[in-house]
Amino acid sequence: MVDIVIIGAGVSGCAIAREVSRYKADVLVLEREEDVCCGTSKANSAIVHAGYDAANGSLMAKLNVEGSRLMPALSKELDFPYENNGSLVVMVSEDDRPALNKLYENGVANGVEGLRIVERDELVRMEPNISDQAVAALYAPTGAIVCPFGLTFALAENAARNGVRFQFDTEVTGIGKTDGGWKLSTTRGDVEAKVVVNAAGVYADKLHNMVSEDAMTITPRRGDYFLLDHSAQGHVSHTIFQLPGKFGKGVLVAPTVHGNIIVGPTAIDIEDKEGVATTQAGLDEVRAKCGLAVKDVPLRQTITSFAGLRAHEARHEFFIGEVQPGFVDCAGIESPGLSSAPAIGVMVSGIVRDILKLEENPNFEAKRKGILDPKGLDAEAHAALIRENPAYGTVICRCETVTEGEIVDAIRRVPGARSVDGVKRRVRAGMGRCQGGFCSPRVMEILARELGVDQSAITKAGAGSELIVGVNKDAI
Amino acid sequence: MREYELVIIGGGPAGLAAAVAAHEAGLRDILILERDNELGGILNQCIHNGFGLHTFKEELTGPEYAGRFIEQVKKLDIPYKLNTMVLDLAADKTVTAMNREDGLFQLHPKAVILAMGCRERPRGALSIPGCRPAGIYTAGTAQRLVNMEGYMPGRKVVILGSGDIGLIMARRMTLEGAQVQVVAELMPYSGGLKRNIVQCLDDYGIPLKLSHTVVDIEGKKRVEAVTIAQVDGNNRPIPGTEERYECDTLLLSCGLIPENELSRSAGVELNPITNGPTVNESLETSIPGVFAAGNVLHVHDLVDYVSEEAGAAGRQAAGYIAAGCREEEHKALPIKCANGVRYTVPVAIRPGAAGDTVTLRFRVGNVYKNKKVAVYAGDACVFSRKRPVLAPGEMETVILKTSLLTDHPEADGITVTLEEA
Numbered sequence: 022m023v024d025i026v027i028i029g030a031g032v033s034g035c036a037i038a039r040e041v042s043r044y045k046a047d048v049l050v051l052e053r054e055e056d057v058c059c060g061t062s063k064a065n066s067a068i069v070h071a072g073y074d075a076a077n078g079s080l081m082a083k084l085n086v087e088g089s090r091l092m093p094a095l096s097k098e099l100d101f102p103y104e105n106n107g108s109l110v111v112m113v114s115e116d117d118r119p120a121l122n123k124l125y126e127n128g129v130a131n132g133v134e135g136l137r138i139v140e141r142d143e144l145v146r147m148e149p150n151i152s153d154q155a156v157a158a159l160y161a162p163t164g165a166i167v168c169p170f171g172l173t174f175a176l177a178e179n180a181a182r183n184g185v186r187f188q189f190d191t192e193v194t195g196i197g198k199t200d201g202g203w204k205l206s207t208t209r210g211d212v213e214a215k216v217v218v219n220a221a222g223v224y225a226d227k228l229h230n231m232v233s234e235d236a237m238t239i240t241p242r243r244g245d246y247f248l249l250d251h252s253a254q255g256h257v258s259h260t261i262f263q264l265p266g267k268f269g270k271g272v273l274v275a276p277t278v279h280g281n282i283i284v285g286p287t288a289i290d291i292e293d294k295e296g297v298a299t300t301q302a303g304l305d306e307v308r309a310k311c312g313l314a315v316k317d318v319p320l321r322q323t324i325t326s327f328a329g330l331r332a333h334e335a336r337h338e339f340f341i342g343e344v345q346p347g348f349v350d351c352a353g354i355e356s357p358g359l360s361s362a363p364a365i366g367v368m369v370s371g372i373v374r375d376i377l378k379l380e381e382n383p384n385f386e387a388k389r390k391g392i393l394d395p396k397g398l399d400a401e402a403h404a405a406l407i408r409e410n411p412a413y414g415t416v417i418c419r420c421e422t423v424t425e426g427e428i429v430d431a432i433r434r435v436p437g438a439r440s441v442d443g444v445k446r447r448v449r450a451g452m453g454r455c456q457g458g459f460c461s462p463r464v465m466e467i468l469a470r471e472l473g474v475d476q477s478a479i480t481k482a483g484a485g486s487e488l489i490v491g492v493n494k495d496a497i
Numbered sequence: 498m499r500e501y502e503l504v505i506i507g508g509g510p511a512g513l514a515a516a517v518a519a520h521e522a523g524l525r526d527i528l529i530l531e532r533d534n535e536l537g538g539i540l541n542q543c544i545h546n547g548f549g550l551h552t553f554k555e556e557l558t559g560p561e562y563a564g565r566f567i568e569q570v571k572k573l574d575i576p577y578k579l580n581t582m583v584l585d586l587a588a589d590k591t592v593t594a595m596n597r598e599d600g601l602f603q604l605h606p607k608a609v610i611l612a613m614g615c616r617e618r619p620r621g622a623l624s625i626p627g628c629r630p631a632g633i634y635t636a637g638t639a640q641r642l643v644n645m646e647g648y649m650p651g652r653k654v655v656i657l658g659s660g661d662i663g664l665i666m667a668r669r670m671t672l673e674g675a676q677v678q679v680v681a682e683l684m685p686y687s688g689g690l691k692r693n694i695v696q697c698l699d700d701y702g703i704p705l706k707l708s709h710t711v712v713d714i715e716g717k718k719r720v721e722a723v724t725i726a727q728v729d730g731n732n733r734p735i736p737g738t739e740e741r742y743e744c745d746t747l748l749l750s751c752g753l754i755p756e757n758e759l760s761r762s763a764g765v766e767l768n769p770i771t772n773g774p775t776v777n778e779s780l781e782t783s784i785p786g787v788f789a790a791g792n793v794l795h796v797h798d799l800v801d802y803v804s805e806e807a808g809a810a811g812r813q814a815a816g817y818i819a820a821g822c823r824e825e826e827h828k829a830l831p832i833k834c835a836n837g838v839r840y841t842v843p844v845a846i847r848p849g850a851a852g853d854t855v856t857l858r859f860r861v862g863n864v865y866k867n868k869k870v871a872v873y874a875g876d877a878c879v880f881s882r883k884r885p886v887l888a889p890g891e892m893e894t895v896i897l898k899t900s901l902l903t904d905h906p907e908a909d910g911i912t913v914t915l916e917e918a
Contacts, residue, residue, distance in 0.1 A: 325621025
């Protein structure tokens with residue numbers, strides 16, 4: 022019997038795992054996919070919302086503002102990319118002024134610092150590519166952008182460093198009450214735990230409903246996005262939202278911490294909890310809407326389009342708490358879930374600590390060093406690194422200049438990359454303009470070598486997504 | 498790090514031919530930088546034949562064709578560095594590169610030849626809707642897996658795009674035991690060579706559907722099906738024309754993009770049509786002493802023309818260095834494209850700096866029949882040739898006597914156009 026099982030290795034599950042590793046406890050994270058950060062956490066706007074949006078008084082508002090406040094220090098402690106670029110909610114019709122004022126007031130009530138309304142002249146100075154119909158905007162200087170992969174991997178690695186175990190490819194199929202806690206049936210055997218934390222994203226309702234009479238429904242709300250090449254960098258510098266109003270709800274245009282531009286999302290409620298396929302209509306909607314707040318968005322420089330799912334609950338609120346003795350929900354974590362993750366981790370770990378009366382872990386190590394990116398080194402240090410480890414002199418991904426040294430580091434981490442996508446999300450090999458055309462065969466080779474398996478066993482993203490199906494002429 | 502007078506970025510067919518030609522022109526201080534682990538570039542994975550008909554008057558495979566140039570480079574003792582990635586090119590021609598042995602290093606050559614080649618347009622850039630499972634490859638990636646490593650990327654294949662690599666891979670996958678069901682092409686004409694359509698599709702009964710595109714990809718983990726549909730004149734799918742193919746693989750051959758990130762970092766002016774540098778008749782870019790040739794300049798159909806063009810760039814670079822890196826002022830005649838001519842390489846000619854002839858290469862934007870290619874110096878027609886068929890997939894070449902231009906000193910520009918035959 023373990024002390025705590027956390028179901029789900031997304032950003033919430035990993036934040037909880039990391040925070041709970043401050044205490045003396047045996048913690049196991051169960052994840053149905055082959056890696057951390059494979060669901061909602063991997064496909065979103067990569068935004069740290071300032072916290073003016075969520076309704077004042079809601080848990081969502083409280084955790085958003087707290088999460089946003091915790092994020093800068095956390096990014097230093099755990100070494101992941103974060104940039105405080107500020108955000109703008111742009112109003113494109115004077116008719117919408119009351120809504121803009123209301124948003125401002127809500128933000129002030131939520132405790133968001135530095136909010137102010139900027140008029141067109143100032144707006145144009147801040148963002149020269151703002152649309153011609155932009156009238157004014159709510160400026161939130163605490164708005165920021167973050168690498169959602171980097172954040173989640175950092176939390177997971179630091180949790181693992183402090184003793185949390187991760188078990189992948191393990192889906193929880195049933196939950197039963199036992200004397201001392203809960204018995205989970207999984208696709209890889211039974212697990213018993215004193216406390217269960219449900220951080221299962223779009224599946225959180227399924228798990229909740231296994232133990233609670235008070236049924237919950239999580240609706241996957243799909244968002245389609247475009248990601249633009251580095252060559253589009255600088256088109257906007259702030260995160261630019263459009264105020265919902267006369268011309269409907271817009272899409273955001275924002276820089277990413279890696280120098281791309283992200284455009285999206287749509288908000289399409291679907292039934293399939295795995296429905297991350299983009300559609301023509303969805304992509305067309307983003308194309309049509311992105312010009313409302315920002316002009317001349319260079320969509321021709323798209324390097325990929327993708328869709329992600331938000332775990333939407335009809336009441337649009339986070340549901341965090343002990344719903345049965347020893348069963349803690351962390352459900353309905355839709356946007357601003359990524360922004361709130363640091364605060365969610367603290368809150369849930371506090372609940373678990375109180376249930377189990379946990380003591381502090383005297384060996385807790387709060388710091389984590391990220392995968393070394395030689396691009397950030399000065400010439401002398403860079404040269405020394407290659408002398409010491411020549412793998413840092415071999416470029417594998419040309420578009421993002423990712424070396425073999427970084428890829429090997431990504432694979433050897435705990436939890437480490439086991440697939441081409443796992444490498445991609447950790448070090449960006451294949452994330453660039455050629456989308457892995459040149460480097461994916463090389464990454465497959467390195468994975469096979471490091472993992473000690475045949476290249477035919479290498480997958481894109483776990484079992485069933487094998488990249489090669491056999492050898493030449495074997496079917497003849 | 499020892500310095501070199503000429504640094505050639507890229508050891509594929511363009512870089513090799515440029516190096517050999519520069520050496521033959523008398524330059525001895527040359528270095529080739531190649532990012533892969535062998536010379537030859539993409540030719541190493543092009544194991545089909547058909548290369549070298551113009552250059553060597555015989556049919557060679559890609560590796561054989563590359564081998565001829567590699568032999569010459571070795572015989573001439575032209576130095577090269579493998580596994581070496583150029584990270585930056587500065588406007589003053591400082592080259593920053595990296596490899597395992599030398600670490601991070603800088604070179605300060607007198608001249609640079611850009612020979613970085615091109616890359617394939619990936620699925621993402623095409624914004625094809627649907628799932629994003631394993632089993633979606635660019636044709637070139639599949640070609641590498643099959644030809645270099647002996648791995649099958651899939652067994653039931655749909656191909657989008659009828660570029661030459663896609664056509665070649667349709668045949669190749671078939672020969673290796675895969676079932677290629679269909680090749681869909683967005684445009685009403687193929688982007689590939691006629692001979693490849695005949696030899697790679699027709700000969701194997703693989704249908705080519707023009708004016709079709711992929712509208713959906715199914716499969717959570719691995720591709721399970723692909724739906725194609727006919728498109729209208731604006732390339733929008735026509736509802737009701739969808740056809741679903743069960744398959745495990747989608748190969749993409751939807752265009753090649755010259756790799757000009759280094760050119761851009763140096764501030765080399767690029768042509769938005771070709772995505773390659775704008776060059777004059779000497780294949781010199783907007784930065785004096787920086788030359789470009791091959792697919793980095795504009796995408797070629799035949800490697801023979803790459804070698805020819807790169808040879809010229811090599812000679813020009815050698816001449817530039819021999820002349821003390823000084824260039825005389827010459828009047829430049831900008832070239833205007835008209836009536837279906839999409840672009841020309843070069844974009845301007847300086848008759849005073851040109852040799853006896855100038856080679857003009859260009860492509861047309863549509864399929865044309867019974868036209869005349871005409872070149873004007875000012876208002877005077879200086880060249881005209883009948884062409885029964887012109888197609889976007891086939892590069893056109895005009896070799897112009899320089900004297901035809903100097904005969905018209907009043908001309909302020911050149912026009913390349915199509916006229917009724």
